[in-house]
Amino acid sequence: MSTVYKFGPHTISAGQVFLKTQYSLGLVNLKPILPGHVLVVCRRNVPRFLDLSPEEVSDMFQSAQRIGKVIEKEYDATSLTIACQDGPAAGQTVPHCHVHVIPRRLGDFVNNDDIYEKITAHSSELLKHPERVATVLSNTVANKGVDNEDRLPRTEEEMAQEAARLESLLSS
């Protein structure tokens, strides 16, 4: 019987996990906001970055760095957005400490910082402002002309394929 991992109240699909360290998991996304957008999640189901032990902090961000090196190259990017929304007033919607690592390219968003609005919308189970998400989406150069249907959840198979590719790159 395989281990069940949780992300807040949600069960993580085994196929989403591409990195397991002592204290952290690397997960591909159901609805990435840009290609290669992944999460580093603390194995311990605690809400806040402030709740982590020093060892957990080190492990999460060393993992974010390892993953960042791989996804920046794999997704032909030149930079990374690394962000932790630590608590509800910072936009956190799943109460389980996690860090977003997102490959960035010049011009991937017309307004560079619109990505954070998408991070928040992405994290939310119930999108409270769908009209805002649509606006942000329309500002995404990479997605220009696409509509919300393109952000339907990916299939388990798609996620498992990406996770297998990242796992292989991380171990090579």
Next chain:
Amino acid sequence: MSTVYKFGPHTISAGQVFLKTQYSLGLVNLKPILPGHVLVVCRRNVPRFLDLSPEEVSDMFQSAQRIGKVIEKEYDATSLTIACQDGPAAGQTVPHCHVHVIPRRLGDFVNNDDIYEKITAHSSELLKHPERVATVLSNTVANKGVDNEDRLPRTEEEMAQEAARLESLLSS
């Protein structure tokens, strides 16, 4: 003769430094975008998070956590925004690896994620889109009704006072 610290091409005023660890410095801001907005800067003048050694990564984020605990309480906040714009395509404007740590309260921004636009504008020496900054500023509940003059650089003395207070809280 005192040590001179650099932040990218800029010299850091000694009065801005409130934490010195083996690999990182904690700095108060010339123009904080919310009260208590501070930076954790790698002592080594390298542009990318990806350039850091594992020891530097651990030190920077363990420092961010120590500082976060103190500033969240000191500034009567309930959450933290922790963000690293790693490279120009992610909005980084000073080419020296740094992490923003910002105390957050519910409602401090009408649109929660406008804070990232301010982080980018804040980091920039030459604000390329002053009209956008003004818009974001007008959306800030905490600053409602104030104008751009309220974002004039703080004095050395103001910064030194805040740094002394944070230094004292961190050592207590």
